[in-house]
């Protein structure tokens with residue numbers, strides 16, 4: 001049998017090197033040291049890393065690339081970002097939201113990012129952003145798996161009409177129930193919103209993904225309620241707690257009881273290192289808290305921890321490039337995950353863990369998985385995290401959908417080599 005495609009001589013994230021990957025009908029047909037078969041096309045990976053395509057489990061595609069509209073975020077804080085989004089929202093048009101989202105998806109593809117969970121704000125009763133992103137979800141389906149979360153940005157109870165709008169958004173086909181308990185008027189309202197939203201998810205058979213405790217306040221403990229309601233409604237493994245930054249500042253004794261409860265509920269933890277570093281600790285003078293959740297401790301307790309990009313060039317974050325390796329690079333620093341095994345875990349948090357959080361089927365480099373792959377100009381995950389290298393080929397269901405030439409710098413120095421490849425020229429001593 002002839003295969004559609006064979007990728008030869010690739011290194012896999014699990015450490016296997018010199019591997020061939022055979023693709024047939026959009027799926028991986030074989031992974032072996034040498035595949036003796038004919039193929040319609042071959043790619044020589046030349047000993048570079050072949051990874052499953054990257055996964056972003058937390059993003060805001062309705063706001064992306066709107067930086068500067070209608071003005072810049074002067075304080076750079078979360079609350080001014082939310083206020084600024086409130087100013088921008090009434091001026092949005094379907095065409096503009098769709099155009100920006102599609103442009104972001106182009107960028108994502110170029111970075112090998114083919115699976116995105118985006119929150120979509122339902123606070124506008126016209127549901128303009130919801131309708132726009134549902135259109136985008138359909139349009140990009142051939143090359144990006146886009147999941148949508150019904151997100152009450154201004155509060156489920158705090159914003160008039162949000163209870164009804166969230167229900168209508170789900171009726172229109174939004175995939176996941178969102179929430180923002182720490183933004184409700186009171187802790188009590190926050191807890192009540194968590195219970196109500198988990199009930200909706202249970203009734204409709206949908207997953208839950210809440211912005212939860214995105215604050216430095218150690219008393220913001222909605223994750224405890226979210227875990228308890230998850231168990232109560234039998235939603236184990238289908239609920240994500242996004243951000244959970246208050247855990248950074250919580251009392252250690254309290255956390256020693258909280259983490260086992262989260263493990264019992266099989267909460268998917270989604271940290272957003274870039275945005276957490278930019279927005280948390282803003283009320284601190286010195287010392288300033290880092291404000292990312294307890295990544296290492298949650299991983300050690302067996303929880304599924306993944307990392308999201310959250311924002312790219314929007315009211316909350318003026319930076320970003322659609323590169324999940326940039327997210328991982330920041331995570332390594334913030335969580336001080338410097339060891340070799342630590343970095344492998346960070347790479348998993350950008351790929352397999354995120355895929356699990358999103359409930360993706362057929363993800364990975366095993367026989368039968370979807371052939372959604374990226375070849376990077378790096379030898380292994382550690383080097384990829386260090387260099388954030390060029391994506392040489394991005395493959396969707398066995399077809400190349402983006403490619404780039406290797407980045408090589410010509411050096412014009414007397415007595416030194418004529419060219420420099422950041423990957424090949426700087427291998428660590430082994």
Ligand SMILES: [Zn+2]
Pocket residue numbers: 058059060119211310
């Ligand atoms: Zn977010």
